[in-house]
Amino acid sequence: MTNEKGRILVSGASIAGLTVAYWLDRYGFDVTVVERSAGLRPGGQALDIRGPALEVARRMGVLEEFRQRTTELRGMSMVDDSGTEIYRTTERTLTGGRLDSEDLEVLRDDLVDILHAACGARVRFVFDDRITNLTQDAYGIDVEFHNTEPARYDAVIGADGAHSGTRRLVFGPEQPFLRYMGGYVAIMTVPNFLGLDRWQTFLMGSGDAGAGLIGLDAGGTARAYLGFESEEPVEYDYRDEEAQKRLLAERAAGLGWVVPQILDHMRDDASGFHFDARIQVVMEHWTKDRVALVGDAGYAVSLTTGQGASMAMTGAYVLAGEIAAAGENPAAGIARYEHEVREYVLRNQAAARKLNDQNHDDGQSGAGEFTDFGTLVEDLALKDYRARLR
Secondary structure, eight states, rough: HHHHHHOOEEEEOOOOHHHHHHHHHHHOOOOEEESSSSSSSOOOEEEEEOOOHHHHHHHOOOHHHHTBBBBOOEEEEEOTTTTOOOEESEEEEETTTTTTTTTTTEEEHHHHHHHHHHHHHSSSEEOOOEEEEEOOOSSSSEEEEEESSEESEEEEESSOTTTOOOHHHHOOOSSGEEEEEEEEEEEEEEOTTTSSEEEEEOOOOSEEEEEEESSTTTTSEEEEEEEEOOSSSSOOOOOHHHHHHHHHHHHTTTTTTTTTHHHHHHTOOOOOEEEEEEEEEEEOSSSETTOOOOOOHOOOOOOOOOOEEEEEEEHHHHHHHHHHTHHHHHHHHHHHHHHHHHHHHHHHHHHHHHHHHHHHOOOOOOOOOOHHHHHHHOOOOOOOGGGGGG
C-alpha cells in the first residue's frame, strides 16, 4: 500500500461517487474524486431515497438534511392534450409515490450538494478531467488522465454513470451491458411559467410521447420532463446535446398542453439538460481485481421503480466498508462487495423489468392507476463497519 490505508480514486461526483468518497475518507483512506464536468453537475430529476438507503443516510449524519430538502410536494394532476385537468390527488405523486410514506424525494442537485458538503475538506476533487487509461498490477493501478499528470492508486472506483468511461476502459465497449427498456426521457430546468407551488402536472396523452412539470416555488424554476416510447433503440450521440434536443423536438411535435413552451425553453434557456434511454446496466461481474463499479455504472436499474439513487447509496456504503474491512488487500474487499450486494441488485433489476413489461403490455389504463413504489423496495441487511472508522 502507498500509505497507511492507501490511495483510492473515485471517478464521478454524483450520488454513488460522493457516498463512497465520504465513507472511504472516514475509514482513513486518501481519496481523490475526478469528475469530467467543470463542477458539480446541476439539474436532474427528483430522486427517491428508500429502504436501506435511509439507514445509510442516517449513518452518514445527513438524513435530517435530506428531510429538510425534500420536495414537499402537495400532490399532482394529470391533464389531456388541451390542458383540461382529468385527474387530481393530494395523496401521491407520479414521481415519488405516496405522500404519507417514510421515503424521501429530493431533487438530484440538492442531494449532490448535501453529499458533497458531507465529504469535508480531506477529499480531493479534480473537476474538468477524466481517466483515459488504467493499468493494473499485483500492487496497484497506474492511472492516466486527460488533463492532469498520471498517478498511482491502490484501487479505482467507477461511479461515472450508465455510460461509464471506467467500465469501458476495464470491461470493454458498453453495448453488451445495456438493456434497453423501451423509451427515452429528458429532464431540464426551466422557468416555472405555470406557477406550480409544490405541485406536479403531467400530460396524459394518447400517443407515444409525454411531458410533465414539477414546481416547488411558484416564482422560481421548474423541472420539465419530456419523453417518448420507441420499440427499438434510436441512434444518437449521448454527448451531443443539440442532437438530443432536435430528436426530442421531432418526437414531441404536435403535443398540446404546454409542450410548445417547454420546447421553446429547451432551445433557448433551459439548464441542467439531461437525456438518455431508459436502460439497465447488466453485468456478470462489476468488479475486476482493484477496480469496482458502483451505482449506475455497474447496475443501473432504470427509472421504472425509482430505486436508482437508493441502490447507488447502498452499494457505495457496502463497497467502502468492505474495502476498509479488507485491510491491505483492497481487491479482496472489492470482491466481497460484489458478493454482498449481488442479490439485492438482481432483485431490484428484476422488479424493474417486470413493472416495465406490465406497463408496456397494459398501458396506463386509468388516471388513478399508479405504481406504489413502497411495494418495490428491496431490503438489504447492512453491516456495521464502524470499527473501521479513523
